[in-house]
Structures are given as C-alpha cells and as structure tokens.
Amino acid sequence: MSNFFKASIGRKVLVGLSGLFLFSFILVHLTVNLFLLAGQESYNIATHFMTTNPVIQTIEPILAVGFILHIAYSVWLTFLNQKTRPQKFLKVDQSKSSTWASRNMFVLGGLIFVFLIIHISNFWYKLNFTEIGYIEHGGEMMKDAYTMVASSFAIWWYVVIYVAGAVLLGFHLNHGFQSAFQTIGLSNEIWRKRWTVIGNFLSIVIAAGFSIIALYFLIKHLIS
Numbered sequence: 001m002s003n004f005f006k007a008s009i010g011r012k013v014l015v016g017l018s019g020l021f022l023f024s025f026i027l028v029h030l031t032v033n034l035f036l037l038a039g040q041e042s043y044n045i046a047t048h049f050m051t052t053n054p055v056i057q058t059i060e061p062i063l064a065v066g067f068i069l070h071i072a073y074s075v076w077l078t079f080l081n082q083k084t085r086p087q088k089f090l091k092v093d094q095s096k097s098s099t100w101a102s103r104n105m106f107v108l109g110g111l112i113f114v115f116l117i118i119h120i121s122n123f124w125y126k127l128n129f130t131e132i133g134y135i136e137h138g139g140e141m142m143k144d145a146y147t148m149v150a151s152s153f154a155i156w157w158y159v160v161i162y163v164a165g166a167v168l169l170g171f172h173l174n175h176g177f178q179s180a181f182q183t184i185g186l187s188n189e190i191w192r193k194r195w196t197v198i199g200n201f202l203s204i205v206i207a208a209g210f211s212i213i214a215l216y217f218l219i220k221h222l223i224s
Contacts, residue, residue, distance in 0.1 A: 009183075011073050016180035018070035023173060023180075025063055027202070030209045037216060040146040044135060048142040051127070071113065078106045108172040115165030122152055153217030163211045170207025174199050 032050055035043040050056050126132055126148055133144040153159055177199035181187045187195055 011077055012183045015070060015073045015077060016183035018066045018073070019176045019180050021066045022063075022070060023177060023202075025066075026169075026173070026206060030206055033213055034209065036146065036149060036213050040135075040144070041137060043146045043149070044142050044144060045137060047127070047145040048137075048140075051143075071109070074106070074109055105172065105175060108168055111168050112165065112172055115161070115168065118161065119165070122158070123149065150217050150221075153214050154221035156218060159214045159218045162214045166207045166210035166214075169210075170203040173206060174203035177202065 032046050035046040127143065127145055132148045134141045135144045136142075153162070178187070178192070178195045181195045182192070
C-alpha cells in the first residue's frame with residue numbers, strides 16, 4: 001500500500017479522494033452558513049450544534065489532515081510534473097482542448113489557500129479563541145456567532161475578498177470534482193458527462209451560495 005501512494009497514480013488517487021472529502025465538507029459548511037439567512041437564533045443554534053457535537057469535534061482533526069494531505073500532494077504532483085516535463089521551453093496552446101480551470105489548478109489552489117487563511121483567522125479563530133459575546137436560548141448560553149459574521153460582512157473590502165474567494169473556489173471545485181472521479185476510475189463516456197453536469201451544478205451552487213450570504217449582509221448594512 002505504501003508503494004502505491006509513492007507512485008504517481010497513487011498520489012493522484014490520494015489527491016482525488018481527499019478532494020472529494022473536502023468537497024463534501026464544503027457542502028456541509030455552506031448548508032450551515034445558509035442558516036444565516038434565517039436569522040440570528042437559527043444560525044447560532046446551528047453553530048452551537050457544530051461546535052459542541054462530539055461527532056463533529058472528532059471529524060475536525062480528520063478534516064485538518066485532509067486539507068494538509070490534499071495541499072501537500074497537490075504541490076508535490078505539480079513539482080514532479082514540472083520536473084519531468086520534456087522541452088520546458090516549448091509552449092503549447094491548450095485553450096481549445098482543456099478548460100481554464102484545469103490549466104490553472106495550482107494557481108487557483110494557491111489563491112484559495114490564501115483566502116482560507118484569511119477566512120480561518122476572521123471566523124474560526126475568533127469563534128474558538130476570542131470572546132465574541134453570548135446569547136441565551138432555551139436556558140442554554142451559546143456564542144453569538146451571528147453578530148460576529150454580520151459585523152465582518154459589513155466591511156465592503158472583506159466582502160469583495162470573500163466573494164472573489166468563493167468564485168475561485170467554484171472554479172477549483174468544478175474541475176477537481178470531475179477529475180477526482182476520473183482518477184479513481186469511476187468515469188467513462190456515459191458518467192463523464194454526468195459528473196460534468198453535477199460538478200458544474202454543485203460548483204455554481206457553492207460559489208453563488210457563499211457569495212449571496214456575504215452580499216446579503218453588506219447590502220443589509222448599507223441600507224440600514
């Protein structure tokens with residue numbers, strides 16, 4: 001098994017599997033974030049559940065490992081591909097045979113990583129390691145995550161960064177979703193088209209969903 005993951009195909013499989021795992025997490029993350037549109041009480045209850053549920057707490061370190069593996073193996077594969085590519089000076093126009101996202105996955109990944117650091121420091125870190133205020137619901141005290149998010153999305157330049165990050169994430173996920181199923185051998189002439197449709201739909205939903213949430217709070221702040 002260790003030799004398999006040392007081989008090129010093994011590394012690609014690991015990138016694909018970790019990518020699908022992260023894709024599923026992003027869908028769950030978006031689902032929770034959509035509670036923001038339902039109001040303060042709904043989102044705080046959802047956030048409280050996610051931050052106190054023992055199953056979710058167990059998954060968090062696995063998620064962190066998934067991110068690390070996905071990033072590390074993606075960088076490694078890109079380095080090896082660049083190292084073994086013949087005639088590095090020869091530039092071939094691939095615009096007609098591949099998508100922009102597929103040709104720029106490494107760049108997209110790097111930009112998304114920068115966005116992820118900003119996002120973690122502005123939300124996850126504040127939620128877990130700073131005092132953000134509490135509200136009472138059903139006799140139980142819970143962190144007021146709603147107010148924290150709303151105040152962040154009241155800053156126009158942060159919303160611009162957030163929306164740009166969501167769009168880049170959509171492009172990255174769109175190609176990564178289809179590529180992952182092809183790598184693990186679950187794509188053929190019939191299913192390739194289906195994975196393409198599903199990937200397009202889900203990537204648009206994710207990019208639009210995160211963007212709409214941020215823009216909703218910015219507009220709400222501007223007209224209030």
